[in-house]
Amino acid sequence: MEFYEVINKRRSIRQFEDREIPREVLERILDAGLKAPSSNHQRRWELVTLTDKAIIMDLAKFIRPYPCRIGEPKTPQQEMFKIAYPRQRTMIEEAACVILPYFKQQYPLSEDKNGYGLMDYGAAWALVENMLLAATAEGLGSVVHIPVKKEPEQIKDFLKVPDGWSLPALVVLGYAVKDPLLPTQVKATVENKVHWNKW
Numbered sequence: 661m662e663f664y665e666v667i668n669k670r671r672s673i674r675q676f677e678d679r680e681i682p683r684e685v686l687e688r689i690l691d692a693g694l695k696a697p698s699s700n701h702q703r704r705w706e707l708v709t710l711t712d713k714a715i716i717m718d719l720a721k722f723i724r725p726y727p728c729r730i731g732e733p734k735t736p737q738q739e740m741f742k743i744a745y746p747r748q749r750t751m752i753e754e755a756a757c758v759i760l761p762y763f764k765q766q767y768p769l770s771e772d773k774n775g776y777g778l779m780d781y782g783a784a785w786a787l788v789e790n791m792l793l794a795a796t797a798e799g800l801g802s803v804v805h806i807p808v809k810k811e812p813e814q815i816k817d818f819l820k821v822p823d824g825w826s827l828p829a830l831v832v833l834g835y836a837v838k839d840p841l842l843p844t845q846v847k848a849t850v851e852n853k854v855h856w857n858k859w
């Protein structure tokens with residue numbers, strides 16, 4: 661797939677077919693992630709990659725199903741919440757692969773006074789985005805879930821992750837169902853978002 665086609669095609673997919681992803685496809689996606697830029701050229705990432713359905717189902721138990729009280733969505737964000745909230749657990753249960761890109765935080769965000777704290781986190785997200793785009797190029801659907809509240813600790817214990825590693829997002833992959841639910845995308849264009857030479 662051509663690069664800009666990949667950029668335009670990528671959407672957050674939260675409904676997947678019951679279909680395995682070939683190992684070589686997953687390895688290409690993981691490799692794309694690992695080619696991302698990183699702060700201080702550390703590439704301090706360790707990717708726990710789940711393909712075993714039983715393990716994925718056990719992991720999904722830690723993800724809180726979100727209640728959603730939105731009846732008639734009035735904005736693209738509400739439309740997204742209505743689709744996304746109830747699917748936070750099921751999208752993982754349906755996934756063929758979940759990648760947990762752990763990174764090491766050299767400067768704790770809580771003690772950050774100079775902005776260094778965002779560097780490792782930023783590098784982790786560069787890796788995540790590379791994988792989302794690679795997944796799209798491979799014809800897969802993808803979405804991220806941000807682990808919140810007790811989820812990071814529970815997942816860390818479940819996967820026996822050593823201390824000192826942080827999880828920015830779960831990268832959830834699978835073959836999309838036909839016509840998955842997709843909210844309207846908020847328009848962000850060069851015309852309405854870009855300031856040339858000064859604000």
Ligand SMILES: Cc1cc2nc3c(=O)[nH]c(=O)nc-3n(C[C@H](O)[C@H](O)[C@H](O)COP(=O)(O)O)c2cc1C
Pocket residue numbers: 670671672673674740744748803804805806845
């Ligand atoms: C930092 C970040 C956090 C996100 N967290 C979640 C999440 O926890 N669960 C989810 O279903 N989608 C999550 N998303 C996906 C967004 O909801 C999605 O990107 C947005 O609604 C636009 O839709 P699109 O990706 O199809 O363009 C997240 C995306 C980003 C960049």
